[in-house]
Amino acid sequence: MESHLLFGIGLGVTAILASLGSLMLLTAFQARRRPARQSIFDDRQKTTLFLFDGESLVDCTPGGRAVLSASPAEGSAWVKLLAYLGTIFPEIDKHLARLEAEGAVTLATEDSSGQPLLLQAEQRGGLTRITLIDPEADAGVHGLDPLAHRAMTEELAFLRAMLAQAPILAWREREDGAVIWANAAYILHAADLLPQGQDLSWPLPHLFERTAIHQGATGQRQKLRFPDGATTWFDLVSTPDGTGRRVYALRADAAVQAETTLRDFMQTLTKTFAHLPIGLAIFDNQRALQMFNPALLDLTGLPPDFLSRRPSLVSVLDALRDQNMVPEPKDYRNWRQQITELERAAASGIYEETWNLPGGQTYKVIGRPHPNGALALMIEDISTEITRTRRYRADLELGQSVIDSLEEAVCVFSETGLLVMTNAAYAKLWQHDPAMAVAVGGITSLSQHWRSQTAPNPLWAEAEEFVSTVGDRTSWTADARLLDGRMVTCRFAPLSGGATLVGFRIVQPETGSRPALPSKRRSA
Numbered sequence: 001m002e003s004h005l006l007f008g009i010g011l012g013v014t015a016i017l018a019s020l021g022s023l024m025l026l027t028a029f030q031a032r033r034r035p036a037r038q039s040i041f042d043d044r045q046k047t048t049l050f051l052f053d054g055e056s057l058v059d060c061t062p063g064g065r066a067v068l069s070a071s072p073a074e075g076s077a078w079v080k081l082l083a084y085l086g087t088i089f090p091e092i093d094k095h096l097a098r099l100e101a102e103g104a105v106t107l108a109t110e111d112s113s114g115q116p117l118l119l120q121a122e123q124r125g126g127l128t129r130i131t132l133i134d135p136e137a138d139a140g141v142h143g144l145d146p147l148a149h150r151a152m153t154e155e156l157a158f159l160r161a162m163l164a165q166a167p168i169l170a171w172r173e174r175e176d177g178a179v180i181w182a183n184a185a186y187i188l189h190a191a192d193l194l195p196q197g198q199d200l201s202w203p204l205p206h207l208f209e210r211t212a213i214h215q216g217a218t219g220q221r222q223k224l225r226f227p228d229g230a231t232t233w234f235d236l237v238s239t240p241d242g243t244g245r246r247v248y249a250l251r252a253d254a255a256v257q258a259e260t261t262l263r264d265f266m267q268t269l270t271k272t273f274a275h276l277p278i279g280l281a282i283f284d285n286q287r288a289l290q291m292f293n294p295a296l297l298d299l300t301g302l303p304p305d306f307l308s309r310r311p312s313l314v315s316v317l318d319a320l321r322d323q324n325m326v327p328e329p330k331d332y333r334n335w336r337q338q339i340t341e342l343e344r345a346a347a348s349g350i351y352e353e354t355w356n357l358p359g360g361q362t363y364k365v366i367g368r369p370h371p372n373g374a375l376a377l378m379i380e381d382i383s384t385e386i387t388r389t390r391r392y393r394a395d396l397e398l399g400q401s402v403i404d405s406l407e408e409a410v411c412v413f414s415e416t417g418l419l420v421m422t423n424a425a426y427a428k429l430w431q432h433d434p435a436m437a438v439a440v441g442g443i444t445s446l447s448q449h450w451r452s453q454t455a456p457n458p459l460w461a462e463a464e465e466f467v468s469t470v471g472d473r474t475s476w477t478a479d480a481r482l483l484d485g486r487m488v489t490c491r492f493a494p495l496s497g498g499a500t501l502v503g504f505r506i507v508q509p510e511t512g513s514r515p516a517l518p519s520k521r522r523s524a
Contacts, residue, residue, distance in 0.1 A: 048132040050081060058127065067132070081130070088117060096130075099123050169207070169234065169249035172241060179204040180244070192226055208236060208249065221252055278380045285373030287313040287343070299363070299379050300325050313343060313375070324358050342367065343375070354382070362386045408491075408503045413467050415498030417443040429488075429504055443467040454480045459490060466492050467500045479507070 048063035057077035060068070073083030085092045089107050098105055104122040118133040163170065164184045171182035182190075182204055190205055208222045223233045233256045234249040270291075273280055279296035283289055289310045297304060301323050302316070311319070320326045345351035351367035364380045400421070403410050409426035413419055419442065427433060430453060447460040454460075459478045466473065473494040480488050487507035495501055 050077075050130040052078060052128040052130070053126070054128075063132075085119070089119060092119075096121055096128075099128060167251070170246070171204070172244060172246050174244040177206065179206065186249075189224065193224065208234070221256075278378050281316065281377045281379075282370070283313050283375045283377070287375065289313075289316060290374075296379065299381055313377075317342070325363075326357070327355050328358060408505050410504075411446070411502050412495070413443055413500045413502070415470070417467050419443075419446060420499070426504065429506070450480075454482055454488070457481075463490070463492060463502070467502075470498060473500075 048061060048067060050060045050064045051058040055076060055078035060077075067084055068077055068080045071080035071084040073080050082093055082096075089095065089109055092107075095105050095107060099121055100123070104120070106121075107119040109117060120131045120133065122129050166183060167185060169183070169186040169189060171179050171186045173179050180203075186207070187204070189207055193205070193207065207224060220236050221233060222236060223231050225231050233252040235252045235255070237248045237250070239246050270293075273291070273293035276293055276295055279299040280291070280293045281289060281296055282291040289307060289312070292307050296302070297307070300320055302319055306319060307316075317326065321328075342351055345367060348369065351365075353365050355363040355365055357363065360383070361381060362383045364382045366378045366380075368376045368378070370376055400423075403421070403423040404425075406423060407425060409429040410421075410423045411419060411426050412421040422432065430449065432449070443464050447464050450463075451457075451460045457480050459480050462478075466476075475491070475493040477489060477491045480490055482488060489505045489507055491501075491503040491505070493501045493503070
């Protein structure tokens with residue numbers, strides 16, 4: 001019983017599968033016999049016709065598709081059609097705007113070749129139907145739409161004119177190198193290069209050396225030398241073309257001139273940098289060394305082969321550290337932090353430091369940003385300047401110590417009457433802070449202070465006049481009495497460079513009394 005049941009089920013399944021297979025085969029057969037059409041117009045339609053729903057293209061004939069492909073505009077089909085028809089029918093958009101009110105529009109015109117062309121536009125069932133008709137065209141020529149043929153002919157003529165009038169040299173050659181086609185620019189240059197009295201003949205001569213062209217190289221640069229001595233440079237571009245190749249030659253005189261100017265400028269900079277006593281290193285925006293001068297080698301002791309490999313900024317600073325040419329940090333982590341801060345500060349144009357090296361030299365290091373993210377590092381040896389400055393400061397301190405040891409109160413004025421130096425005895429006598437006096441003191445303000453600390457005396461007016469006098473002067477002395485009753489002998493002496501020394505000495509009682517208003521005593 002069970003076997004009969006299984007047999008019946010198997011027959012049923014087989015019948016269902018057979019039916020499904022038959023249906024699939026029938027559907028495929030019908031699909032092959034009656035393919036779905038993608039257009040409502042027959043491909044053999046010779047009329048140029050467009051069907052729009054508003055500005056959206058519903059369908060068009062093969063001729064219409066040819067017109068749209070020949071349109072110079074970019075965008076929707078409506079925009080392309082108006083751009084193409086606008087060259088034939090002026091103000092075509094205004095004429096088509098009348099369709100909604102009039103229902104139909106017919107235009108007739110003549111294009112640049114003098115052939116008439118008709119345009120019929122009408123609205124049917126909410127759709128806009130535009131038809132282009134060439135009345136004089138033979139509709140049976142090769143089974144093509146006459147207007148589409150006209151569009152393709154115009155496009156071909158346009159492309160030929162563009163190539164013929166192009167300012168570049170273009171030609172086509174076979175595998176053996178024979179020139180089989182050339183544009184007008186090539187032919188004109190070939191005629192200019194002919195020897196005197198020789199005419200241009202076919203095949204055309206080769207204008208450029210063919211080795212690189214034959215190898216298919218692109219981007220090469222060659223020059224043409226004309227009989228009058230003029231030289232013109234060209235960049236050559238070669239592309240395969242079947243069994244031959246197409247070659248284009250673009251004028252490169254401006255590029256060659258710019259490269260020559262840049263090369264000369266770089267040579268001038270190199271010569272200038274070579275004579276600078278300051279070490280110069282220029283890094284690009286990737287912080288790779290691009291340029292350095294001989295002074296950098298002399299100051300840092302870095303090997304030339306190392307710098308010629310264009311090391312990074314970090315590598316250069318590490319090499320300087322190995323040469324003991326940078327201030328030694330406490331640990332390597334701090335050193336890396338210093339490198340990061342140096343690069344950041346130099347890129348913003350604020351890095352300027354003095355490096356006191358372990359060997360005793362002193363370097364002034366300046367980092368400056370350059371265009372496009374580049375970085376310039378300048379290293380100057382200022383050891384001599386620092387030594388001279390330190391010696392000068394030591395001399396000043398020694399001179400100050402010497403005059404501070406004098407019992408006589410001393411002050412020195414410059415040629416312009418400004419106070420430049422005092423000693424400890426002066427500060428004690430006149431109750432003046434020397435630092436304050438040097439900062440703001442002048443003979444006028446100080447004479448007023450002296451006048452306020454002494455009895456009335458015309459001495460101070462004469463002191464102002466003497467310090468301010470330019471030319472030969474003679475030393476002289478005079479006495480003044482302080483408000484506390486002490487007598488002071490004032491000494492005025494000219495110094496070199498127009499400076500003036502003024503000394504004050506207290507007259508001790510045992511030396512004898514002095515009159516309150518003594519007469520001026522001068523000594524040579």
